Amino acid sequence: VLFQRRDSMGHTPLDILLRRFSEVVGTLPARPTPLPPAADARMPEWSRMPRYMPRGSGSATPPPFADLVLEVEDRNAPDGLAQTHVHRAVLAANSGVFHEQLKKHPPGKPLRLDPLCCRSIEVLTLVLRFLYTGELECAFQEDGFLLWQLLCLCTQYALPQPLATYARTALVYSLGLTRHAPIVPVLLQAVDKVNLTSEEGLFTACVFLNNMEAAPIPGGLEGKAQALLSALAEVEVSVLRAQSADSAPPAEQGLQEAAGGAGCLLQRQSSQLLVPAGSVGPAQPPRASAGHHRAPVQAAPPPRSEAIFA
Structure with a gap:
């Protein structure tokens, strides 16, 4: 006062x-400008990686060689939980945090994202698309609450730097809108x-x-x-x-x-x-939780894991 x-x-x-x-x-x-990933973050045209990209939540047919079900809490999904089929090798190659978790994670059991950093299948879908293709297509670039979740997810799981940079700069840019005051x-x-x-x-x-x-x-x-x-x-x-x-x-x-x-x-x-009032996203700022080792954020574009699916 x-x-x-x-x-x-x-x-x-x-x-x-x-x-x-x-x-x-x-x-x-x-007001800062959002910084999207550079063109060299994209997979080359000859890459086979995009064809193995997850097909979305609830898809009856998983992509070839998918060996892990990734879960995320989402109040808009049936029973409040969305699932998508992914490849353990792709997650591990792009995140040291996922790598450590998957070494201890039992085969056949779904892996759930920490709800304190992400509660949106839309955010997770964007992240997975980037990991598999190097391309960023953000349909919520003016939604600060979803951008906050994206930044928390990048921070908590030490995702590739180009994606984290976009999440950070896009979020700060969105703060110029009054509705994002919370x-x-x-x-x-x-x-x-x-x-x-x-x-x-x-x-x-x-x-x-x-x-x-x-x-x-x-x-x-x-x-x-x-x-x-x-x-x-x-x-x-x-x-x-x-x-x-x-x-x-x-x-x-x-x-x-x-x-x-x-x-x-x-x-x-x-x-x-x-x-953040009105947010369905993370309940707290990102923090190191049990079983979530905070690895350094990678400075390079997503690793090319072509040999995995050769």
Whole structure:
């Protein structure tokens, strides 16, 4: 409340903060652009992989050589559970997390995705299409709640970097729409987990600070305080980085960037209290759960597993 109270000149602490930010940094961050995977992420024309792509939830005929049923909770599916037939080798080749799980997973038993990161067969179908073809066809590019699930799925299972980058940038882009306000405080508390860049974190913080009342935040005053501290921490990091870059000799700027810049008074908040209101997706920001080893996100396009189906 105090953060939004106006002084005798009609200014709030937020107004003063953003004005000071503009004086130091220059301009407020622009809305970022989604970054789709590059053309070289696609499978070559001679590849046989696309013909083995899963045929969708509920298909009576699985693709040739499919040896695993992958399940995902989805409230729109019969009994709230959707299934699709996949190939263990393809999942393992594209995700170190899946690789470790499948080494211990008994043959013939369905493997269910962690419902804390994905509850949508539509999101899973997009991911599988990318793994099998290297192509991205996103029918929900303007649905921030499904993009949040996609980003959580990429993070939790360490999926290929081109897909994770698209999920991250498309989600941040979608925050410019008011209807996605409930996602903003959740994303702010997962900045480090989902690897937002400093520019993306700052944009997210400014979206929140400019319209804090738009986002319903569970957890009462504690939840609001955590979200506010997370936003202020992003702004502080950017201001200190700009001040440090202006005052340091060129030879020292690289060292400061490598060391993470100047020390910050505020700490990025990490909490599992917040839930995007109205979302059928993950109930919490992505976290390491039992049996889900967090492997590094791959930096290369999906591995070419042509020999598997030769």
